[in-house]
Amino acid sequence: MENTILKAEMLSKTYSNGSIMQHVLKNLNIDIKAGDFTVIMGSSGSGKSTLLYALSGMDKPTLGKIDFKGEEISKYSNDRLAVFRRKHCGFVFQQIYLNETMSVLDNIIISGLLVSRDKKAIAARAKELLHQVGMTEVCYQKYPSQLSGGEAQRVAIVRALINAPEIVFADEPTGALNSTNAINVLDVMTEVNASGQSIIMVTHDIKTARRANRILYLKDGVIIDELKLGSYVKDDPQRHKILREFLERMGW
Amino acid sequence: MKIKRIIIAFTLLLAASYGVLFCYINATQINAVDVTQINSVVKTIEKDWANGDTEKTGASGGMAYQIALVTDDNYQSLLFEGIRNRHTIMDLTSVSADGQAEVLGKVIFLTDGSEEEKMKNNLLAMITVVFLMVLILVDVVLGMVHFSILRPFGVMKQFAQKIADGDLEFRLPMDRGNYFGAFTESFDLMREELRKARQGEYEANISKKELVAELSHDIKTPVATIKAICELLTAKLGGVKFDTQTGSAAETTIAESIEKIAVIHAKAGVIDALISNLFHATLEELEMLKVNVSEQPSTVMLKMFREMDHFGKIRFKNDLAECLISCDPLRLGQVIDNIISNSYKYAGTDIDVWFDLDKTEKYLEVKIRDDGDGVNPDEWPLVCEKFFRGSGEAVQNTPGSGLGLYLARLFMEGMGGSIRCYNEAGFVVELRLKVV
Numbered sequence: 069m070e071n072t073i074l075k076a077e078m079l080s081k082t083y084s085n086g087s088i089m090q091h092v093l094k095n096l097n098i099d100i101k102a103g104d105f106t107v108i109m110g111s112s113g114s115g116k117s118t119l120l121y122a123l124s125g126m127d128k129p130t131l132g133k134i135d136f137k138g139e140e141i142s143k144y145s146n147d148r149l150a151v152f153r154r155k156h157c158g159f160v161f162q163q164i165y166l167n168e169t170m171s172v173l174d175n176i177i178i179s180g181l182l183v184s185r186d187k188k189a190i191a192a193r194a195k196e197l198l199h200q201v202g203m204t205e206v207c208y209q210k211y212p213s214q215l216s217g218g219e220a221q222r223v224a225i226v227r228a229l230i231n232a233p234e235i236v237f238a239d240e241p242t243g244a245l246n247s248t249n250a251i252n253v254l255d256v257m258t259e260v261n262a263s264g265q266s267i268i269m270v271t272h273d274i275k276t277a278r279r280a281n282r283i284l285y286l287k288d289g290v291i292i293d294e295l296k297l298g299s300y301v302k303d304d305p306q307r308h309k310i311l312r313e314f315l316e317r318m319g320w
Numbered sequence: 321m322k323i324k325r326i327i328i329a330f331t332l333l334l335a336a337s338y339g340v341l342f343c344y345i346n347a348t349q350i351n352a353v354d355v356t357q358i359n360s361v362v363k364t365i366e367k368d369w370a371n372g373d374t375e376k377t378g379a380s381g382g383m384a385y386q387i388a389l390v391t392d393d394n395y396q397s398l399l400f401e402g403i404r405n406r407h408t409i410m411d412l413t414s415v416s417a418d419g420q421a422e423v424l425g426k427v428i429f430l431t432d433g434s435e436e437e438k439m440k441n442n443l444l445a446m447i448t449v450v451f452l453m454v455l456i457l458v459d460v461v462l463g464m465v466h467f468s469i470l471r472p473f474g475v476m477k478q479f480a481q482k483i484a485d486g487d488l489e490f491r492l493p494m495d496r497g498n499y500f501g502a503f504t505e506s507f508d509l510m511r512e513e514l515r516k517a518r519q520g521e522y523e524a525n526i527s528k529k530e531l532v533a534e535l536s537h538d539i540k541t542p543v544a545t546i547k548a549i550c551e552l553l554t555a556k557l558g559g560v561k562f563d564t565q566t567g568s569a570a571e572t573t574i575a576e577s578i579e580k581i582a583v584i585h586a587k588a589g590v591i592d593a594l595i596s597n598l599f600h601a602t603l604e605e606l607e608m609l610k611v612n613v614s615e616q617p618s619t620v621m622l623k624m625f626r627e628m629d630h631f632g633k634i635r636f637k638n639d640l641a642e643c644l645i646s647c648d649p650l651r652l653g654q655v656i657d658n659i660i661s662n663s664y665k666y667a668g669t670d671i672d673v674w675f676d677l678d679k680t681e682k683y684l685e686v687k688i689r690d691d692g693d694g695v696n697p698d699e700w701p702l703v704c705e706k707f708f709r710g711s712g713e714a715v716q717n718t719p720g721s722g723l724g725l726y727l728a729r730l731f732m733e734g735m736g737g738s739i740r741c742y743n744e745a746g747f748v749v750e751l752r753l754k755v756v
Contacts, residue, residue: 078642078643078677078679078755080642080643080644081616082644089614089615089616091644094644095617095643095644095756097679130617131617131618131619131642131643131644132642132643133642283380290756
């Protein structure tokens with residue numbers, strides 16, 4: 069259990085409207101190990117995104133606790149949670165949310181400055197990461213509107229990685245991309261994960277899910293089953309078959 | 321059954337009539353050739369012939385004829401053909417001057433000898449068709465009468481019998497294509513209304529009883545609290561110290577207050593007993609009170625315990641594991657209420673509470689323990705039985721109905737949980753609640 073970095077115990081999230089309570093997550097127990105590429109799947113309204121936000125400290129659970137490296141973050145105040153997120157979590161969303169008035173490089177540096185004051189070091193790391201995700205120097209000074217969807221999402225991934233977070237949380241990162249761009253972005257995420265980065269990703273796309281080494285299937289706020297896949301191997305038909313069978317069993 | 325017999329009888333009658341008629345017609349010989357007329361025609365031809373009308377073909381009296389003279393070359397062949405075609409052939413004679421009859425030839429009447437056979441066959445065929453049509457028509461009419469009138473009446477008779485027996489769930493089948501559809505529909509509507517009325521009456525009765533049962537049980541809780549507070553006030557006022565100068569007046573006031581409190585306590589006891597009587601009367605018929613299970617946060621229990629902590633005696637020995645449990649908050653509140661009230665009533669000591677979450681078996685255990693004398697081990701399985709009261713001194717000296725733990729078990733089981741009672745340096749009640 070020593071490499072568990074995130075652990076949720078009896079996690080529940082309830083939305084109340086007067087006397088009507090809607091339990092979106094129900095008594096969930098999850099362990100996330102360092103280096104895992106975990107994918108959360110489930111039908112619409114099953115609580116995937118709620119779970120992702122609760123685990124990442126973006127939202128507070130109603131019941132239960134979340135431990136991050138032995139710290140019970142579910143008890144943190146909102147301010148402390150914000151600091152925690154900046155230091156330890158990276159986020160990639162379906163909507164890319166790059167600042168349109170800043171260049172690619174500045175978009176990344178400004179996120180780095182939230183944690184460190186060493187701008188030079190941040191810029192150097194940003195360039196290194198941009199290079200790693202296949203962005204050439206030409207792009208550094210481009211504005212988000214001059215980028216393709218896939219390029220913008222790769223910049224968003226670099227922004228998520230700039231503070232060397234323990235975990236990257238991704239909510240449908242390829243949801244708004246065409247298939248070529250989606251594959252590029254997934255390749256980047258797979259590479260990042262191969263270098264030891266933990267990723268938790270929500271998706272409803274089987275091709276995206278195939279990249280993970282662990283699939284959690286959520287139904288009505290409960291994890292009904294999980295599938296452990298080995299590390300991603302490109303064009304492995306067996307992997308796809310196992311995943312498809314698992315999803316069929318789950319009523320996908 | 322009757323209609324079937326009618327159909328069979330009619331069919332047999334028709335078949336018999338047909339048979340008789342068939343045989344009769346078949347046996348009848350019809351002479352299609354009218355000999356008198358033929359003779360008359362021949363005589364007319366002979367007369368005409370004598371007068372010089374030697375037309376060889378013609379028609380008279382509705383019959384076509386042809387004359388073959390012996391002098392004709394084709395006389396023989398015409399004759400043979402006439403015979404072959406079964407024509408009627410007569411001699412054409414003339415009387416010569418010497419009064420001798422002389423055969424001039426033959427008059428061949430173009431009648432068909434087989435016509436009479438044909439007519440007979442046609443007649444038989446026609447009779448067969450008519451008989452068959454009558455048979456089919458009558459059978460179809462009778463069948464329709466059976467299916468659309470008699471059978472629905474039979475079903476209605478059965479329906480009326482069921483209604484009379486009190487079975488209001490029996491639906492009257494309706495056939496929209498049937499003439500009686502609307503008629504049967506109104507019968508079924510009547511049944512539906514009757515059923516609703518009866519169901520409404522039953523539900524009203526049940527809900528009235530439930531209301532009385534629930535109210536009487538709910539009233540018991542505040543009454544128990546009033547009694548407990550009376551006891552607390554009596555104890556506190558009894559312990560007040562007075563200084564010697566102002567003492568006597570104050571002492572009198574306090575003594576009077578204690579007396580009044582004792583009256584309140586006694587009256588509360590009477591209310592309690594009356595409520596119990598009321599409760600017994602309805603509970604017997606109800607068998608069980610409604611439990612509406614929903615998913616609730618386990619934290620609701622903390623509030624329930626706090627609400628019962630009038631004397632500050634409840635101590636939580638560990639943190640409550642936060643989770644979602646299956647429970648009815650109202651009923652779970654009553655369960656905790658009954659357990660804590662019992663403890664106040666019979667033990668009066670501190671109450672310790674432990675929470676234990678079993679993630680594998682998926683239940684939350686709540687252990688409630690006091691430091692009282694507990695219950696005789698022989699009676700452990702019985703404490704949750706209806707109207708059972710322990711044999712211990714504290715129980716015997718305290719009024720009670722023997723329903724608190726019975727209801728607790730009823731409610732816990734209704735919530736999919738369980739309750740267990742035993743001694744462990746005091747009396748322990750262990751509740752198990754299902755974790756979602």
